[in-house]
Amino acid sequence: MKLFGSAKPDAADRSTTAVAVEPTVGGVCLQCGMAAIAGTVTFCRRCGLPIGATPRATAVLPSCPVCYATVDDDGRLASLNRARPRVDLVAHMIEHDDYPVGDDDYLESLRAGDLIRIDRWRAPFDLVRRYLVTGAFEGGHRRTYEHSAIVTAMSQLKRWGPGADIFGDQAEWQAARAAVTELLERYHRGRRTAG
């Protein structure tokens, strides 16, 4: 994710210490989530904001590319480990090593460019991953809606073309729905065993 560029702190010393997630040496801009280069940099090169300062009220705050959570107004997120204090976005992303949202290795194994193979269908990878991560938590009508959106995307990518009456083929629709459900369950099964 370009937001973080090459500034993501290296993981070399994380395995040797079990202490609370250490932010980068240079600190992290709480407004845009970019890690500052270690050393004398005290202002974010992108925002001009002092490192560690509370984001401006008008700022568009950054989100985690792993779980899609957006930082709160203070530029931080609650730690995924309840014993820890709030963390900046970079530290939060590192926490996903210990708290994965799902089996992303499995998901990547199904990737075909920008698409993901779901059984005999294809759908946009990003759309599907976002659904697998957020749909599992949100539930209800929204989940049903998003689930259908993915099935629609799967169907429209088939050779029938945009003019086809995709809803007329109930068996195909049901099969596609079942395939997405299976993927959803498989993805989160990975999360449980990884933890």
Ligand SMILES: [Zn+2]
């Ligand atoms: Zn910034």
Ligand SMILES: [Zn+2]
């Ligand atoms: Zn996250």
